Amino acid sequence: MFWEAVGDGRVRCFLCYRRCLIPEGKKGFCNVRQNIEGKLYTLVYGLLTAVNVDPIEKKPLFHFHPGSNVLSISTVGCNFHCMFCQNWNISQQRNVFGREYKPEEIVSVALENGADGISYTYNEPTIFFEFAYDTAKIAKRKKLFNTFVTNGYMMPEPLKAIAPYLDAATVDFKGSGNLNFHRKYMSVPDASPIFETLIEMKERGVFIEITDLIVPQYGDNLADLEKLVKWINENLGSETPFHLLRFYPHYLLQDLPSTPVKTLEKAAEKAAETGLRHVYIGNVPGHKLENTFCPHCGVKVISRDGFYISGTNLSNSNKCGNCGYKLNIEGNVKRRNRFYLF
Ligand code: SF4
Incomplete structure (x- = not known):
């Protein structure tokens, strides 16, 4: 296609x-x-390198069907070459391999395992578009939702084609969208298509959450972060969930330290000051900012422990139990058994 x-x-x-x-x-x-x-x-139609059930919070999607389970699938390959990729053993593979599946088999596996949806993830789903598209269409008919974890580099035509079947997307930034960072560490010549993709997704009703991987020394500039956050605020809305992710040494950037938690906290402060109302810190289990707070009264409305939801203070229509404010959350919170995850 x-x-x-x-x-x-x-x-x-x-x-x-x-x-x-x-x-x-x-x-x-x-x-x-x-x-x-x-x-x-x-070369990768139905040739999958991973098929397993994840908590949706792992994507991360915190405001879309919280507490649900998704069948996660991937192939090899990627259209980015990130020097810090945590899934480099599949994304940067030069050999094509995987176990063969048909789209309908994936939907059956999802249903048999009690998943609520399918997530196209681990490597960039754009590059296995045809299989994702065929699977997503069947999944939708079977009342499963579809989510992409994507770098946002898809062209508008494929996005228009899959949008009717795509319910939510986690769009991943790295280094707050800084152009030099994209060129030097990701082999990406231009970051602007990612912003165009986001606008197109919003117009087509895809639920969006955004991540930003903060890489110490190279990608932790607060001025870049402020620019990105302002853009999100103005174009997608102040209640767009925004996840600041901690970097851990991976692949070709093994000699860097992990991002200090203080750096992430400063970034979170800046994002909140700039207007975003749901700022999270990811890859730091137990951090206060893995919980959801009501943007109106400040009360905690979803308590998380890593990927596990340990409590909620929300009504069935996702209104704050304290002040009645309607949160930007799609689908009701599900309580997943903790033992399921470990
Ligand atoms: S345009 Fe993108 S998807 Fe197509 S071959 Fe090149 S990298 Fe792969």
């Missing part, structure tokens, strides 16, 4: 903003789309 022949044996892929021009026999940047005799083929 989303390619055309350019007339000299080469093909142009329009699935993501890289818009790779691919000569005969070669693959695109993501390594999973190949020009074979003048036609572009996906």
Whole structure:
């Protein structure tokens, strides 16, 4: 899907903003789309590297069906090359491998395991678009929801195609969207398509939560954070959930320390000052900012312990139990058994 022949044996892929021009026999940047005799083929249709049930909070989605379970699936490959990728062993793979599944099998596995939805995650779902699209359509018919965990580099046409079946997305920033950071540490030439994707998602009714990975020394600039947060506030709304994620050394950035919790707290303060009303700190289990507070009266309305919801103070219509303020939460909170997670 989303390619055309350019007339000299080469093909142009329009699935993501890289818009790779691919000569005969070669693959695109993501390594999973190949020009074979003048036609572009996906090499990872149904070839999955992970199929397992996760708490939705792991995505992270804190305001979309809190406490639900999602069947998480992935393939190999990615259209970004992040030097700090925590899933680099699948995302940066040069070999194509996985266990074969059909879309309907994935939906059956989700239903058999009591999942409430399917999450296309771990590696970038854009690059296994065709399988995600076919699965999402069947899942929707079976009353499951679909969520993407994405870098937001999908072109508008594929986004329009999948939007009717896509209920929510976690869109991941790194280094607060700083252009030099994207170029140097992620091999991404331009961050602006991510913002266009977010606008398109909002217009099409996809529920959005945003993460920002704060990398010490290179990607922890408060001026960049302020710029990003202002953009979110003005374009997506002040109640968009915003997750500041702690970096841990991974892949090619092994020699950096983890992000100090103080750095994350300063960033959270800045995000809140700039106007965002649901700011979270992630990858720091037990931190106060993994809970949800009412933006009107400040009372804690969802208590979390890591990915586990330990208590709520919300009515069935997601109004604050103290002041009645209606929170930006879609779906009712489910209480998941703790033993399920460990
Ligand atoms: S999906 Fe892959 S082949 Fe297509 S434009 Fe993006 S990186 Fe290139």
